[in-house]
Amino acid sequence: MAAMERAFVEIDGVSMRYGGAEGTLALQDTTLSVRRGEFVAVVGPSGCGKSTLMKLVSGLWPSSAGNVVVAGQEVDRPLSVVGMAFQNPTLLPWRTILGNVMLPLEVVEPHRRRLRAERAAYEAKARGLLAMVGLSGFEKKFPYQLSGGMQQRASLCRALIHDPQLLMLDEPFGALDIFTREDLWVQFQEVCLQLKPTVILVTHDLKEAVFLADRVLVMSSRPGRILAERRIPFPRPRSLDDTYRQDFQDLVHELRNHINAARKGEEIADAA
């Protein structure tokens, strides 16, 4: 039997308090793990500490207690193996779409060292990613010339350009209208099936969580910890039609009940 693989992301008994001893306790004794190649969605009531969890895993903030380990390394500084995308696409307005997508290559080693000599190959890779999300022909445009959904697609390409082992997504589809959002779920699923990154997605949208994730984790109200988890059994690729199936909707409903209970400070028995 193959030896059990160590989890790729391990968060063990992590607490996080902002602003010193009297400050806001955002996370308390949070424990979770993510396997390599797994897609995990984190849902929970507003202000429960989801973004804080993302900051701790990507090394943007140190935890107040407990351990965060990514790829076998304790996280004590910003990680270069991580790609990130947020609700706001945050593209640089003075750079073209291609220039924006290639930005991490100017920062993250070993790409930074290789960029000058291998620019053509890197550019081809950026164009390939843009093609995967339907943005061929927009490489030389500037962000203001693209719709919000197109900018968000470009920001996903930017998060992927340096082959991150871990993709951290904080509400990346949150600001988009429902039709654009659903289109992007399908495209993003395609990208994940091809590139197979490990993904942690924070979202308020339970349908999105069930559509995209292998496993959904529900957080309690602040201070956040993991209250429940649900494995998503639907085979891939999933289609938007699947979201209308009864078993899909039952799962969304079940998660909704967990969130309602979390908002009231209750915990319900986990049937999963």
Ligand SMILES: Nc1ncnc2c1ncn2[C@@H]1O[C@H](COP(=O)(O)OP(=O)(O)OP(=O)(O)O)[C@@H](O)[C@H]1O
């Ligand atoms: N930089 C900060 N300084 C002080 N308190 C903070 C800081 N960032 C977040 N907090 C507090 O920590 C708690 C958790 O915030 P966080 O942004 O992690 O929640 P969230 O679950 O992502 O919220 P939402 O779902 O509304 O985006 C909140 O009470 C918030 O006010």
